[in-house]
């Protein structure tokens with residue numbers, strides 16, 4: 001079964017429900033959450049009551065962004081950690097790194113993603129021409145993630161993955 005599924009990555013409610021069936025809180029980590037996409041997602045999810053962890057290659061950078069976001073929120077709902085710790089601490093993990101770092105980042109947290117849901121926001125843009133998509137041999141970023149992580153992790157692509165992804 002191909003588990004890479006189209007999903008609106010900004011609509012987390014159904015992902016959380018599929019993880020905990022309404023039984024309690026779910027922690028969501030955003031790997032590479034220090035860039036353009038991550039903080040916006042973190043703020044929206046935190047405002048909706050989700051506990052969020054910002055991940056980064058540098059723990060100090062993740063903590064600094066988390067502190068800024070908490071200030072904007074007016075409460076302490078977002079933490080910052082190094083990517084592997086952030087991946088280990090969460091049940092649902094979003095990936096928001098440039099596609100050039102897609103494979104290496106996933107390989108670096110492969111063990112921590114065991115049995116978790118990955119929301120893959122990355123878009124396979126052509127490095128030579130960022131207005132063009134350059135789909136990986138697997139078919140899409142989400143399908144590449146599934147290939148790297150193995151079948152036991154569920155990988156869901158973000159909106160632009162719609163054309164390349166298949167439903168289970």
Ligand SMILES: NC(=O)c1ccc[n+]([C@@H]2O[C@H](COP(=O)([O-])OP(=O)(O)OC[C@H]3O[C@@H](n4cnc5c(N)ncnc54)[C@H](OP(=O)(O)O)[C@@H]3O)[C@@H](O)[C@H]2O)c1
Nearest residue numbers: 032034035036037056057096097098099101121122123158
């Ligand atoms: N699905 C959608 O709707 C949608 C919309 C827009 C963009 N995107 C995609 O979302 C992804 C993130 O976009 P963005 O604009 O947030 O990216 P970005 O700001 O360029 O980078 C996000 C973070 O990735 C980390 N990073 C950068 N280079 C890295 C490397 N070589 N190895 C490991 N980590 C690296 C950095 O975090 P640290 O330095 O803190 O580790 C950076 O802050 C991209 O793939 C983009 O194409 C998707």
